[in-house]
Amino acid sequence: MTLRDATAADSDAIWAIFRAVVAAGDAFPFPDDYSREQALAYWFAPGTHVRVAEADGRVVGSYTVRPNQPGRAAHLANGAYLVDPAARGMGIGRALGEDSVKECRRLGYRGMQFNLVVATNEAAVRVWTACGFRIIGTVPGAFRHATLGLVDAHVMYRSLLD
Numbered sequence: 001m002t003l004r005d006a007t008a009a010d011s012d013a014i015w016a017i018f019r020a021v022v023a024a025g026d027a028f029p030f031p032d033d034y035s036r037e038q039a040l041a042y043w044f045a046p047g048t049h050v051r052v053a054e055a056d057g058r059v060v061g062s063y064t065v066r067p068n069q070p071g072r073a074a075h076l077a078n079g080a081y082l083v084d085p086a087a088r089g090m091g092i093g094r095a096l097g098e099d100s101v102k103e104c105r106r107l108g109y110r111g112m113q114f115n116l117v118v119a120t121n122e123a124a125v126r127v128w129t130a131c132g133f134r135i136i137g138t139v140p141g142a143f144r145h146a147t148l149g150l151v152d153a154h155v156m157y158r159s160l161l162d
Contacts, residue, residue, distance in 0.1 A: 003095060020084070061095075077111070132158045
């Protein structure tokens, strides 16, 4: 697996994975009718840093990081992560997570905060915990899961000063 900065040429692959993850309805908050243009505008918004994971010459995952909030809180990063459902269980999420920690340090962030980690997404909670994140809060019923209804979501944080 190779990790590298994303380019415009990766847009089709990122969109395909984004669409599949949203359609599953169990991890991403975006609506089912979110368009390609909306998704890519979010993923590649000004001020974001986007990377992809490649395996066997194809994009199998991506992340985008940006300031969690503007101005006085811009020293904390926020991120969103995608793994191709066909490539799950291959360590891609963990590789993206570890890479994003390194990249956020390099970019000068002092910490990382994830505002919506769906509590029923046990794989994501495991990956983020393994990458040094901890749950700092849980919001009851914060996510409308496609099959389970309203489920809790965690706020997770990791310092980058260690």
